[in-house]
């Protein structure tokens with residue numbers, strides 16, 4: 001990639017333990033300027049550790065990260081000036097007001113008192129927090145606190161914004177509000193790297209994403225590319241009270257069925273085309289205690305299941 005904002009090369013992290021864990025196993029990726037790039041994977045996949053190594057918080061066991069051309073390990077302060085970070089946890093200063101949290105961050109990054117004040121005001125307006133400027137951060141709702149954390153992370157105008165599970169624990173309304181904030185940052189050309197285990201979030205927000213599991217990248221591409229490589233048009237999800245393995249055997253041989261498999265407590269049936277096979281599937285599934293059925297196009301969840309045999313969701 002000619003003008004990458006972030007380059008990750010053979011990045012690894014081994015925790016000695018006990019128990020010893022290879023949290024990240026030699027990953028390579030490049031993120032273009034202005035891109036929203038997602039790391040999608042289940043809990044424990046190595047996403048937070050990867051972001052930690054990109055943002056100077058975790059020292060890699062091997063490999064290299066550069067942000068805006070700066071080697072993160074060789075020049076941590078230089079890297080920190082180019083990145084914004086939103087962690088999974090609320091790291092706002094509880095002894096300060098909403099506005100002070102922004103101002104002190106700006107001062108830390110070398111702005112004058114006057115510039116810091118002006119920047120804080122500008123961000124409060126952008127993030128619709130002006131009416132809370134003087135409030136304690138303790139008085140903010142979860143969604144507002146997360147908006148303030150994003151506002152603070154971009155206060156020093158970083159080249160790349162890293163967000164670790166930015167909407168985890170937020171109610172649906174706050175999640176959508178935050179998606180809008182990230183969309184606006186994207187429109188302004190900010191490079192964003194986010195981790196998530198919500199496939200809808202990855203699908204909706206990311207230009208490209210890497211599916212990560214057990215510290216390795218399993219696949220990388222645009223959400224559309226990833227879903228297309230599943231190679232089917234439709235996925236029928238069946239909940240059965242009866243013999244699931246027997247159902248898979250019966251369903252697999254039906255006309256129009258590409259394949260079927262048991263995934264956790266469900267049976268998934270993959271169809272090359274939507275029209276045609278459904279009545280036969282329902283009829284067959286009734287013989288195995290059909291309790292519920294859903295018909296959908298492949299999602300990033302389907303991609304994850306195809307790669308790992310496991311479901312992504314909690």
Ligand code: ATP
Nearest residue numbers: 015017021023041042043044045046047048049050
């Ligand atoms: P989550 O969303 O739950 O944070 P994740 O994909 O971000 O998951 P990591 O937090 O990077 O995953 O963890 C990857 C693996 O490394 C896990 O097995 C975890 O237990 C382990 N791990 C993470 N941090 C440490 C640490 N400081 N010491 C030892 N093991 C760790």
